[in-house]
Amino acid sequence: MELTVIEAEKLKKKPDESKLGFGALFTDYMFNMDYAPDKGWHSARIEPYAPLALDPSTMFLHYAQGAFEGLKAYRTESGNIQLFRPQENFARLNRSCRRLCIPEIDAAFALEALKQLLKMEKGWVPSEPETSLYIRPTMIATDPYLGVRASHTYRFYIILSPVGAYYPEGFNPVKILVTHDYVRAVRGGVGEAKTPGNYAASILAGEKAHEAGYTQVLWLDGVERKYVEEVGSMNIFFVIDDQIVTPELNGSILPGITRDSVIKLAKHWKDSVAERKISIDELMQAHASGKLKEVFGAGTAAVISPVGEIKYGDQVITISGGKVGPVAQKYYKAITDIQYGKGEDPLGWIVQVV
Ligand code: COI
Numbered sequence: 506m507e508l509t510v511i512e513a514e515k516l517k518k519k520p521d522e523s524k525l526g527f528g529a530l531f532t533d534y535m536f537n538m539d540y541a542p543d544k545g546w547h548s549a550r551i552e553p554y555a556p557l558a559l560d561p562s563t564m565f566l567h568y569a570q571g572a573f574e575g576l577k578a579y580r581t582e583s584g585n586i587q588l589f590r591p592q593e594n595f596a597r598l599n600r601s602c603r604r605l606c607i608p609e610i611d612a613a614f615a616l617e618a619l620k621q622l623l624k625m626e627k628g629w630v631p632s633e634p635e636t637s638l639y640i641r642p643t644m645i646a647t648d649p650y651l652g653v654r655a656s657h658t659y660r661f662y663i664i665l666s667p668v669g670a671y672y673p674e675g676f677n678p679v680k681i682l683v684t685h686d687y688v689r690a691v692r693g694g695v696g697e698a699k700t701p702g703n704y705a706a707s708i709l710a711g712e713k714a715h716e717a718g719y720t721q722v723l724w725l726d727g728v729e730r731k732y733v734e735e736v737g738s739m740n741i742f743f744v745i746d747d748q749i750v751t752p753e754l755n756g757s758i759l760p761g762i763t764r765d766s767v768i769k770l771a772k773h774w775k776d777s778v779a780e781r782k783i784s785i786d787e788l789m790q791a792h793a794s795g796k797l798k799e800v801f802g803a804g805t806a807a808v809i810s811p812v813g814e815i816k817y818g819d820q821v822i823t824i825s826g827g828k829v830g831p832v833a834q835k836y837y838k839a840i841t842d843i844q845y846g847k848g849e850d851p852l853g854w855i856v857q858v859v
């Protein structure tokens with residue numbers, strides 16, 4: 506497919522890199538592409554970043570038929586720009602699309618379009634430590650129609666945002682609250698798709714956690730409310746004895762790319778790792794017997810986020826003395842070293858842009 510470029514008349518002022526937060530600033534250009542049944546995916550274009558003009562009846566706005574991705578572009582010390590496992594993001598986007606009845610995109614073309622967009626926007630990839638250019642591929646149903654069915658038309662776009670740390674805590678341990686009252690997703694639902702409704706469903710519990718002085722929620726499964734599933738908008742890992750344990754993918758857990766990277770690196774280094782069901786009771790018992798060494802979240806935005814405290818009912822437990830544990834530290838360093846081109850890339854995960 507052809508990719509046209511429409512030049513911007515005026516470019517924005519670049520932000521102060523030492524003050525970047527997460528997701529509030531956007532670059533000069535975006536990628537857009539449309540779908541219609543008679544044309545398929547068409548009109549691929551890079552054009553100035555601008556608001557979308559949507560009919561108030563646009564199906565996505567009413568029924569959330571859509572999907573998104575999150576990945577980052579990193580600037581290396583030598584000034585190159587690179588991506589971390591981007592093929593996995595476009596593959597997952599297509600899996601989300603299948604679940605949401607959205608026509609799939611050509612993943613190889615989308616990656617090429619993203620690379621071209623990044624070449625134009627390379628000046629927006631920050632160079633301060635722990636900063637990057639967050640990439641948000643987004644898919645929305647665009648029929649102006651209020652009946653509940655699959656839309657016939659779609660817009661796919663990619664926007665870029667220079668970012669620093671996702672949590673104000675940075676890499677310092679966060680406090681999390683186990684919620685029994687709310688669930689994020691259920692098997693058979695859309696929990697394993699990266700789709701907006703999952704995030705909307707998580708907000709109330711997150712707000713209650715904040716009110717109680719906690720950064721995030723620890724989600725239990727939606728059926729028995731017994732097995733641990735995720736933390737906030739991230740996957741979760743435990744170090745029990747000397748084994749790294751993460752909940753197995755069961756249909757309601759998001760198959761995170763950082764999650765998969767931790768598992769693959771652990772296997773590569775022959776660190777003991779298991780994907781299995783883990784109940785909250787097992788976790789509390791492991792803590793009581795001194796076997797729960799570490800807990801950490803894993804996701805693209807925060808990479809590895811150590812957990813220093815968990816509140817479950819009336820019990821409050823402190824993990825790793827409230828400090829960053831060695832396993833979280835090791836995987837954070839290994840993954841970020843690969844991403845920023847500071848360390849070897851043993852599993853061939855880096856894709857060069859420029
Ligand atoms: C992540 O990258 O960990 C996320 O899913 C957070 C994102 C929705 C901002």
